[in-house]
Amino acid sequence: KNQVEQSPQSLIILEGKNCTLQCNYTVSPFSNLRWYKQDTGRGPVSLTIMTFSENTKSNGRYTATLDADTKQSSLHITASQLSDSASYICVVTFYMRFGAGTRLTVKP
Amino acid sequence: KAGVTQTPRYLIKTRGQQVTLSCSPISGHRSVSWYQQTPGQGLQFLFEYFSETQRNKGNFPGRFSGRQFSNSRSEMNVSTLELGDSALYLCASSVTLAGETQYFGPGTRLLVL
Numbered sequence: 001k002n003q004v005e006q007s008p009q010s011l012i013i014l015e016g017k018n019c020t021l022q023c024n025y026t027v028s029p030f031s032n033l034r035w036y037k038q039d040t041g042r043g044p045v046s047l048t049i050m051t052f053s054e055n056t057k058s059n060g061r062y063t064a065t066l067d068a069d070t071k072q073s074s075l076h077i078t079a080s081q082l083s084d085s086a087s088y089i090c091v092v093t094f095y096m097r098f099g100a101g102t103r104l105t106v107k108p
Numbered sequence: 109k110a111g112v113t114q115t116p117r118y119l120i121k122t123r124g125q126q127v128t129l130s131c132s133p134i135s136g137h138r139s140v141s142w143y144q145q146t147p148g149q150g151l152q153f154l155f156e157y158f159s160e161t162q163r164n165k166g167n168f169p170g171r172f173s174g175r176q177f178s179n180s181r182s183e184m185n186v187s188t189l190e191l192g193d194s195a196l197y198l199c200a201s202s203v204t205l206a207g208e209t210q211y212f213g214p215g216t217r218l219l220v221l
Contacts, residue, residue, distance in 0.1 A: 043112075043198050043212030044151075089151060096153035096166065 003027035006090050006099035014107055017080055021102045023073040023090030031094040035064050035075045038087045038101070047075070047088075080106045110134065112201050112213035120219045126187040129216045133180050133201030139163075140182040141210065142174060145196040154197075157182055158205050186218075194220045 004025045013019050023033070032051045036044035048057040048064040050073070057064050061078045077084055085106045090099040113132045121127050133140050141164075142154040153166040157176035174184040180201075186193055196215045202208035 043200070043214050045212065046209045049209060091151075096164070098151040098153075100150045 004090055004092055004097045004099040006088075006102050008102060009100070010103040010105070012105045012107060013080055015080060015082055019077050019080060019104065021075045021077075021088050021090075021104070023075070023099055025071050025073070025090075025092045025097070025099075027092050027095060027097045029094045030068070030092060032092075033064075033066055033073050034091040034093065035062070035073075036089045036091065037084075038089060040086070044089060077104075082106050082108060112199060112211050114197075114199050114213040114216050116216060117214065118217050118219075120221065121189050122221050123189055123191060125189050126185065127189060127218060129184045129186075129197055129199075129218075131182045131184070131199030131201075131213060133182070133199075134211055137201035137203055137211070138180050139202045139205050139208070140176055140180065141200045141202075142182070142184050143198040143200065144168075145198060145215070146194070151198075154184065156205070163205060189220045191220050194218060 007022045032049050034049050035047040037047055038044040047059050047062050050057050050066045052068050063076045066073045087101040087103050089101045115130045139158045141156040143151050145151045155162055155174050156164040160176045171187045176182045196217050198212055198215045200210040200212045202210045
């Protein structure tokens with residue numbers, strides 16, 4: 001069983017709508033939790049980095065939350081745009097464990 | 109400021125051969141990490157170098173090795189290639205070690221026949 005589970009595996013939404021991606025982890029110890037966006041054929045781009053003590057971190061229309069007690073994180077995307085179509089990957093560092101990613105498609 | 113560059117971008121090798129991939133970090137970045145990405149396994153951490161020293165290593169066999177030079181440029185070597193080594197190899201740089209934002213290169217796509 002993967003120590004970092006992301007859900008859903010894929011998601012299709014209409015442009016302008018909001019969505020929330022989930023990341024549950026069991027891996028420990030924990031240095032920080034990161035969310036990356038990866039466009040097809042390109043390297044990942046960092047969206048947020050949160051330490052154990054941080055609950056929320058925003059980057060423009062992207063807001064990540066972290067509940068270290070329940071070992072859950074979410075990435076909320078507001079007012080989606082076509083350019084948000086990508087894979088979103090959750091990473092728990094210390095041992096660098098990656099989730100399988102959520103493939104988001106934003107349709108006009 | 110130029111981003112992370114990786115060469116070559118594409119590579120085709122046959123089983124048993126060896127390959128060397130190169131990564132030039134962003135100027136001023138001293139940490140370089142390497143990752144393997146495959147459709148089946150997703151992203152997996154290979155190793156991280158800082159100031160020419162390997163600081164972290166993932167769970168890969170000894171056929172995978174790397175090094176970092178005094179100018180922070182890094183190379184990754186895979187010996188005795190196997191079909192399963194076909195993947196996108198990504199390099200990322202950051203100013204220092206863990207906790208910093210990493211900037212990824214475009215990757216080297218390796219195909220082993």
